[in-house]
Amino acid sequence: MTDGLRLRAPELRGRRWLNTGGVDLDLAALRGRVVVLDFWTFCCVNCLHVLDELRPLDQEFADSLVIVGVHSPKFEHEGRPEAVEAAVERYAVHHPVLDDPELVTWDAYTARAWPTLVVIDPEGYIVGQMSGEGHAHGLATLVRELIAEHSAKGTLRQGDSPYVAADEQATALRFPGKVAQLADGSFVVSDTAHHEVVHLEADLVTERARYGGEGVFNEPQGVLVLPPEAVDRLGYDLLVADTVNHRIASIRLSDGRIRTEAGTGEQLRERSGSGPALKQALSSPWDLAWWIDRAVIAMAGTHQLWALHLAADPADSTVAVLAGTSAEGLRDGVADEAWLAQPSGLATSRDGKRVWIADSETSALRSIELTDNGFELTTHVGEGLFDFGFVDGARADARMQHPLGVAEAADGAVLVADTYNGAVRRFDPATGLLSTVLTDLAEPSDLLPLDDGTVVVVESAAHRVDRRRLPASATAGGDRGSVRRAATDVSPGTLELQVNFAPPTGQKLDDRYGDPTMLMVSSTPEALLRAGAGRAEGLARALEIDPTVGDGVLHISVRAAACDASGPDGEVPEHAACHLYQQDWGIPVRVVDGGDDRLELDLRGV
Structure with missing residues (x-):
């Protein structure tokens, strides 16, 4: 204070x-x-x-x-x-x-x-x-x-x-997350709250085996069945997004061996990285897909996609950022400039040309593909961080609510587990139309279309995995919605932005090598800011608001590094332990005469 x-x-x-x-x-x-x-x-x-x-x-x-x-x-x-x-x-x-x-x-x-x-x-x-x-x-x-x-x-x-x-309550599965099918028709399911991966027979009830458990996995989500050539080369069958352990693990079904393939077990703080997979920290990997010759990771914790290139010896495997700057939001285009928002579901298209993405915080269906310009992201349904609902139709009208799962059906349609609407939605890439095919589900978190025309649905909040037959015709959705947070009234013209940060006792901002703070500001729509957008050092900035644009959202990301000040005069010694503090804000604003001309945010205020 x-x-x-x-x-x-x-x-x-x-x-x-x-x-x-x-x-x-x-x-x-x-x-x-x-x-x-x-x-x-x-x-x-x-x-x-x-x-x-x-x-x-x-x-x-x-x-x-x-x-x-x-x-x-x-x-x-x-x-x-x-x-x-x-x-x-x-x-x-x-x-x-x-x-x-x-x-x-x-x-x-x-x-x-x-x-x-x-x-x-x-x-x-x-x-x-x-x-x-x-x-x-x-x-x-x-x-x-x-x-x-x-x-x-x-x-x-x-x-x-x-x-x-x-x-x-005791149930066979507890908040299951994701499902995948093996070549013999059996299934593997992440039993998230039991911290296990379960191998189920084709009936989706009879258990063949359980892997992991508390102390091995921690709230696992994505499960990926590797293609046969990768199994032969690598010597294991499955990859698991071990979400709270911030790692990617493998399972060899023949003997149940579980091994770390990527991640250190520590949460990534820097929001970027590349290099040896076992030396790179990860952040809440949520789902996996096999694309081209490697595993794509939905890195929910940093709002990015990563690529994992696997070697037979894990020490030779590598990871790298595939898409996303770590800014949270919806921005299409070249992958290393695009924004995502907690991607939580992945599925490779049947022709292998793209990966479909359930981008949960923007309630969006998106995809990444390799073009002549490199990897590019495209949004098919969804508008932004604060827009959601339950509406069928073309992109301008269609709305979902925090989807977590996605898969492509045999006819080329994309099915989406529209989690918070309790529905399965169908997107037709040819027409660009979204429709509703199943409703009254309990937080569906993943789905898997089968060749017989049925779809396996993970109903996470009902603690079950079930097989459903899709109806011949779609049903209609409901209404639009928006986040109920009150907008901040700001004056047109200059808006002084100040992020407050007071290091804890025993720490200080480490300026030995320059300013240890960073502030990144952007807006939706982009024209809302006449000046002040971009990335620069410091915790304060003058923004120029365009009054002709109307309401919008300010996207503000901040980072500050403070180190233990244990020297005799309270200085930071050469090899001090340092701590990274960071936060992303999406601030809805309404431009009105007489609004605030100063916006203060607390990264850490005491």
Whole structure:
């Protein structure tokens, strides 16, 4: 916070509380404890990263710290009570969660991005606010300081957590993610919440084998059956996107051997990379497809596609970015300049010319293909980060809602698992029309058309994989929708952008080799910004808003590197440990006379 001003934390208000055994919490009940509010939504991969970062803090400070998740939905489906309950179980959220579908608490704390973290001291005052991921070290430092300060003041109250575990249900599969078919007609399914890959017979019920388990896989998603020539060369049958372990693993079906083929087990922070596959960190790989002579990875955590070239000896395998700058959004064109937004489903076309992409955060169907100009991305359905719905028709009208799976049928049509609409959609590349073929599904996350005209559908929230026959005619979809976040009113002309960043105690911005910060700004539509777009060092910039363009979205990405300052005079020593802080914002803006002429965002404000 600024200028030593102490701000009293607003009350926590929403529809209901989860993980409390039916007890409603308020700030009075939490007084005397350090509280961290985690504003999250379950579609957001960065929010899932933060859940993982918070777990060690929850354990270390169990008697003094209370983490409260404030679920603030982006998509319409995420506001449904049953969907929130499923997400809390799916992602193993083991702290109290306030269900805030109308964004009441979100607005009270002026949150602007998923995820946002707010720290409240034992006396009920806000002492820190930060956006994005990578804050675990700084949070731990701040919590220790608050515990020491309020222990000395006598205002710290220690005790048991208000968390009460919900009853668990036993099912054969738990939140399955992806499915693939083997040459003998059997199937492999990622049993995500059980942390396993399951080999099923052709009936999709009888189990042949299970691979992995907790401690081996961690929420696996994509499963890829390798082509015969690759199996002969590499000596294994499957690749698995081991999502939370940030790696690509292989499975040899003959003896069940599981081996890492790419990734270090650490989450990628730099959002770029290439080189030896076993030395390169990855970030939430979500799906896989075989294209040309290598595996394409949907790198959801960095909004990119990567390519993995596999060698018989994993030490000789390599990875490289195939598409995406790491900016989150929808921009077509040459692959290394294009934008994606949490790509989560991949499928190679039957003619091998392209890979279809379910680009979940833009609710889009996209593709990548090799042209005379190199690799290029094209959008077939979808408009942007804040546009979604359930509408059939041509691209100008068609809408989906956070699709996670895609596949090409024998007739050349593209089937999409339209996850948050609970539907299977059919896109005809020849006409450019989107239609609806199956509805009333429970969060379908993948699908696989079979030669007999049926389609295997993974209904993740129903914990099953089922075979469906597509109807002869399509049904009609529903309505358009948009993200319910309030737009920020800004004045035409100059808008001063300031990103606040205060390094944690014991760290400082490392300027030994130049400015350690970077700010990248763009807009949708592009013409909204007359000046100020682009990438440059620094945390402040003057933007020039064009009043003739109307409403739009400012896309802001920031990065700051702070290093441990352990020298005798508080300087950064030569080989100090450094920490990268970064966040992407999509800020809807409305250009009006009398609007704000200054936009402040907190990367880490204390």
